[in-house]
């Protein structure tokens with residue numbers, strides 16, 4: 614995975630932020646102001662992959678839907694469902710280049 618991705622036309626940086634995320638017990642977080650998706654790279658790859666999709670859905674909601682969803686009870690099962698299908702297709706994310 615590159616450390617920079619355009620999401621809905623916005624240049625997001627994918628970074629690791631183990632220290633701050635661990636304090637809150639979070640796996641990942643999105644920072645819209647600084648256009649960053651932060652990942653807790655201490656988590657296992659499958660958890661990170663689902664978390665990445667989760668934050669991706671938040672960003673799409675924010676940019677395309679003006680935050681109409683903004684509900685973890687919707688985002689979470691969507692992320693899980695998408696990740697389950699991607700896994701069956703043999704699609705995996707490689708986080709080795711994320712620093």
Ligand SMILES: [Zn+2]
Pocket residue numbers: 667671685688
């Ligand atoms: Zn969320």
